[in-house]
Amino acid sequence: MKKGLLKLVVFSVLVFTLASCAKAPQAEIDAANAAIATAKTAGADRYVPESFNAANEALKSAETAVAEQNAKFALFRNYDAAKTTLASVSTLATKAVEETTAKKDALKAEVTQAITDLGALITSNKELLAKAPKGKEGKAALEAIGQEIAVVETVNTEVTAGIANNEDILTLSDKIKPAVEKAKAINTELTDVIAKVKGGKKK
Amino acid sequence: MKYYLWQMKLGWKKRLFIIIGILVSIFVIVYAVLILTMDKPPVEQFTSCQGILAKAKRVNADVYSPDYYQAAEIKYQAALTEWKIQNQRVFYSRDYSRVRELILTAILKAQEANSSSGKNKNSLKMKYLQEVELLKHKLDNYHDVFIHLPLKVNVRKNYEFGKLSLEQGLNAFGKGDIMLATKRLNEGKARISVADKEVNAQLKEYFSDFAKWQNSFAATIRQSAQNNSYAFIVDKIKHKGYLYYKGKLSKEYDVEFGRNWIGDKHYAGDKATPEGMYKVIKKKSNGDSKYYKALLINYPNEEDYALFNSKKRQGLLSRNSRIGGLIEIHGDGGKGDDWTSGCIALTDKEIDELFSRMTIGSPVTIVGSMMSLSELLN
Helix, strand or coil: CHHHHHHHHHHHHHHHHHHHCCCCCHHHHHHHHHHHHHHHHHCHHHHCHHHHHHHHHHHHHHHHHHHHHHCCCHHHCCCHHHHHHHHHHHHHHHHHHHHHHHHHHHHHHHHHHHHHHHHHHHHHHHHHHHHCCCCCCHHHHHHHHHHHHHHHHHHHHHHHHHHHCCCCHHHHHHHHHHHHHHHHHHHHHHHHHHHHHHHHHHC | CHHHHHHHHHHHHHHHHHHHHHHHHHHHHHHHHHHHHCCCCCHHHHHHHHHHHHHHHHCCHHHHCHHHHHHHHHHHHHHHHHHHHHHCCCHHHCCCHHHHHHHHHHHHHHHHHHHHHHHHHHHHHHHHHHHHHHHHHHHHHHHHCHHHCCCCHHHHHHHHHHHHHHHHHHHHHHCCCHHHHHHHHHHHHHHHHHHHHHHHHHHHCHHHHHHHHHHHHHHHHHHHHHHCCEEEEEECCCCEEEEEECCEEEEEEECECECCCCCCCCCCCCCCCCCEEEEEEEEECCCCCCCCCEEEECCCCHHHHHHHHHHHHCCCCCCCCCCCCCCEEECCCCCCCCCECCCEECCHHHHHHHHHHCCCCCEEEEECCCCCHHHHHC
């Protein structure tokens, strides 16, 4: 009986010891990884790279903290700091997704406006081209301007289709902005040339 | 008896206490020995590596020094994986030496990524700007030279798309995105290369006469130098007329030709401007010419007659075709178009200048180009 009681006590001590050991925060690790993956899918690495990188850096720090605790004897492990960091990873990644969505919406509005502006410029440029005098460089120069207008019109069509097909808005923005500048430059050039000729005729 | 029983009770409790005490002491001693002697993971190196990788990311080392950066990330992950593997082992058999090796390699790669990123970015910037200048030169060429050519619509479109791609690239460069700028530049180069190839194909046959043109304008300049006189050389591709005096360039003019200016004149009414070495045979003014003033040249010359007759014999020209004539350098130009019936037109002011300098017998040489095709394209 004494031996039995002794065994029971030793066994109880062992069970108690094992039950008291902290467990690695696997659920939190999985949640953090999933949050980063979601942010990457949303395009956070391109649209809000600083926020995305901050989340990634926090994840690395959390992984090291977990590994460090796992290296210790079971009784002495404490995952509190690691759990806090993992929670911050999820928070940062979620914030990156929100910022990405907001940035995409803002860019989409810009691109949509640019499409409208470019359309108006193209119409105006075609009208001005029809009125433009041939000048010294003449027919060839006007043909070249006509081709420039055709090119920006193609870009406008492509970007319009891109918006409808939910293509990457950053790429569409990079495409259309120079086309708008080009159309403005053509507009200024044709307006100036026509004004000069009119001014010359008045004399 | 009671005393005996009491002795017994005290005995096993004491024994239990002693046994537990011994177990705990053994546990503490063994743990202390193991803690002091067992291998420890390189926690500080991991923290350090994270810091260096973060810095590398901030300077875009993943873009500008991708090989080193990727290598650093791979080694870092490998080190972490090895750490996890060692953690799963029984504590006294853990060996973190491989972990230390991997994380140190990761640190070195990350440091290299950091230091080379700035250098690589600057190098890419310089290369980009050089290539932009080259492409701008090609586009200037197009604008100055090829714009007059009867190019197909898709060739012109490719040049214009090339120009727009260049502008898109410059826009990206302005925002600091060298990689996107380089991508757009390469797109522009590809478009312009396609256009150049088409222009090359279109002009290659025409430029088979280049050696003859070179000889003609060299001979004309020599003649101008030897005779201390004026000579007029026309470059059709550039749509320019060059007035030489005593072998040196005196003035240049924009000139206009017939609609089918590219190529030699074959027959009357073909709207082509002839090529060859000619001379002024008559000066027309005061109503002699319908074009304000004109310098009549001796087209067709002997060579023209020989070529015309040869083509007729070969059946390349119809039996009824005539060789044509009355090719002049005249005024009424400045229309910005190739509108003549084969003559060379200048503005009235410019024909006045030419009229005052050129005399009967002054050489007039008309060539396709004074530059070779490869010089024009490059």
